[in-house]
Amino acid sequence: MSHFTRRSFLKVAGITGAATFTGIGCAPSDSQASNGAHVVVVGGGSGGATAAKYLKQFSPTLRVTLIEPNATYYTCYGSNWVLSGFASMDDIAQTYDSLRDNHGIEVVADRVTAVDAENRRVHLQGGDRVSYDRLIMSPGIDFNYDSVEGISESDAEAIPHAWKAGDQTRLLRDQLEEMPNGGVFVMVAPPNPFRCPPGPYERVSLIAHYFKQHKPRSKIIVLDAKDGFSKQGLFEEGWAEHYGDMIEWRAASEGGLVEAVDVAEKTARADSGFERVKADVMNFIPRQRAGKIVRDAGLVNDEGWVPVNQQTFKTEADANVYVLGDASVAGAMPKSGHSANNQGKIVAAAVVRELSDQEPLNPSSANTCYSLVTPNHGISVAAVYQYKDGAQSGVEGAGGVSPSGASAEFRAREAGYTQGWYNGITADIWG
Known part of the structure; x- marks a missing residue:
């Protein structure tokens, strides 16, 4: 384009x-x-x-x-x-x-x-x-949790999606404020199609902005169900310019496709052969439907x-x-x-x-x-x-x-x- x-x-x-x-x-x-x-x-x-x-x-x-x-x-x-x-x-x-x-x-x-x-x-x-x-x-939209083992709609209070704005936005914001400096924020990004294709990547950008100001030792990991995303080159250029190595994005084929979540431990498991990813705050954005x-x-x-x-x-x-x-x-x-x-x-x-x-x-x-x-x-x-x-x-x-x-x-x-x-x-x- x-x-x-x-x-x-x-x-x-x-x-x-x-x-x-x-x-x-x-x-x-x-x-x-x-x-x-x-x-x-x-x-x-x-x-x-x-x-x-x-x-x-x-x-x-x-x-x-x-x-x-x-x-x-x-x-x-x-x-x-x-x-x-x-x-x-x-x-x-x-x-x-x-x-x-x-x-x-x-x-x-x-x-x-x-x-x-x-x-x-x-x-x-x-x-x-x-x-x-x-x-x-x-x-x-509504959400379909069926494709990922271990997590359901009832877990959104512990692991918010914040993809319908309102109480979920407040909840995720509170969790970010409570997260220790040096903690790990993990986003599980959804497969296509979903509401607002660039939205997850703006989210990690602006959470990184917050961390840079208030929790600079923190880390962001994006586990993605896709191998690419909207405006990817522009986002990655901006991440490198403003946030260094704070944001790590993992494509579906490189350990980003989450198969299971342990809600109590806030741990995500991708395909066999990849490490389990432990979060202090996890933002799970589910598969979507009408x-x-x-x-x-x-x-x-x-x-x-x-x-x-x-x-x-x-x-x-x-x-x-x-x-x-x-x-x-x-x-x-x-x-x-x-x-x-x-x-x-x-x-x-x-x-x-x-x-x-x-x-x-x-x-x-x-x-x-x-x-x-x-x-x-x-x-x-x-x-x-x-x-x-x-x-x-x-x-x-x-x-x-x-x-x-x-x-x-x-x-x-x-x-x-x-x-x-x-x-x-x-x-x-x-x-």
Whole structure:
């Protein structure tokens, strides 16, 4: 992928507002689109909240209900900053006040326990049933511990994953603070596909930043289920520059593929012939799959993800249900907050057009992923996507990746863009 500047990427992707990605200029008029229809959105993360907001943007009299059990949503992107200590949980907290008060979305604080597809309604944990004309689901991820012996979901209090931000983020942060200087932090990184491909490597970067300041004799070992990872060259360049030999990454073929964990001893065992790795703090990020509600609804494939029409994100199993974000099979688009945000707009436009008997659009979309190696050293990758031949495919020559060997000033600018990106996307979703 080619190198790029922020300005050139914005120009290539055409990021000038929602119209670029959803064809808002071609959306039907409100009188055409609503007709008393009710759209229910399940999940208030990056994808679901975006879909709810843009449904109302495209069709203000459409009835939109967002169902989300948590009053505060903590973004996974940005949670690594909390682990490093230069951001707080409040900095990554989002609420639904603006969606309710400024955009007219009905926000229901409850959990969907079942989908009654035949009668077009969802059942809530509190006992209510909510009917829908169209259902949009953005349930995010769940974990599958089955591939590693000795560890289960119940062990997440002792060995946190911190891959759903909130209490798990606080728990891992507390463990890092309690770890002695000279201790060993071990991350077990997941196999593909998983939420936020560069995320584990930003995490070890920023934990190394914390250690360098407060526990400089400490060691980080990454045991990886893969033989490579996103932005690997840029991360390793940054690790060498800032952290020396503090971070050791082990590929799957070189002892990184963990087969068993002893939770009590905080020990990981890889293939036979490799040493057991003992941790003072262990961060086990499990294999991932789509959220439980879509699995229970029978919408997933054998790999645990939801196949969709990638032009509209309508599920293959139910013509009235759309699934977007991390839970969906989205071609070349990665499982990321930026992808989910773009997909939320695509789905909102598709639903509004379908309700007014119009053909779906074929919009362009994009993903940008910024990562921090230190608070002042940023790196990024970006791509543009178009629906083609049944899948979301990368547009050749669009997007790019940060150059290797860049100056400290360049890296500092990208670190600044990282914060700007966070502020912009969260305002677009929840603001």
